[in-house]
Amino acid sequence: MDILLVDGYNIIGAWSELNELKNRDLSAARDRLVEMLADYQGYTGFRVIVVFDAYDVKGTETKYRNHKVEVIYTKAEETADERIEKLAVELSNIKTQIHVATSDFTEQWAIFGQGALRISARELLIEVNAVNRQIGGEIQREREKVPVGKIQLSEEVAAIFEKWRRGEK
Template sequence: MIKTYLIIDGYNIINQWADLKEIAKTSLEDARTKLISEIQSYAKLKNYYFIIVFDAYNINDRIKQEVFENGSVIFTQKHQTADSYIEKLVYDMPKVYEIYVVTSDFTLQRMIIGSGANRITALELEKDLDFAKKTSMKKTEEQYHKERNNLEKSLDVNIINKLDKIRRGQAE
């Protein structure tokens, strides 16, 4: 089975999605947390491994990485942009993987397509994420209705027939 990677330009997405952009006005940390949570759920639904890359352009001398069950979050090192990190990451990845890079940055999109990866815009990801959530909820709801414990399943046929007669007003 081919492993699928979803590589995300974190701040680009935060600045493109209206709800995250609004959250970022008061707390960039909260916007990052919400993005990470959304992507974790989405990646689980799609069976992707995600990598979210955030610029730490003037902050740290070292790359900071947080590892999750199905992905990781990376803060680049000082004087390194998320774009340059993503470019190198895609270039260095084995071509046996299916790679999707999520960004609305035109220059980065051109580079990743040239490296053999696929590009997804921020809007396309947002729409697919919403669709995946709705589909998952519908499947969960259908499964619930299939598996719920009906009284009818546990009753004897004779009792069901008697109850049906009572319901129709034909009680003996």
């Protein structure tokens, strides 16, 4: 199984669409990131976990699912980097490959040392866009397979078919 751990705010800051949205509505930027990653998860089969810092926020760790993507807000005094490193250790086993999406160079080296693979924010955006294009292509091919709803018939032929349908001669 492949698991993708995502440093949420790092990705939001690196992707222009989300960064612009963040400046207007941070919550909407988080939601949009999760939506994009939900499509990615559904298509690739990766288990996706998005981690957001709550470093400056008082409170406890929060976990929930949104569009089947696991979302974690760290506990107070814990950074997303620290939580991602813990998750990489906890989830790592012989049957699991951990991937970490962040452009934080220090974090990349820390998780690489634990056997996880790193994906930069730019590389993840390229993959997400490629998946979206593939999904769009598959939807288009499926639409082309669907037969046209009705065949245009003259009134005369339609009347004959209607008689046949009713069992009349």
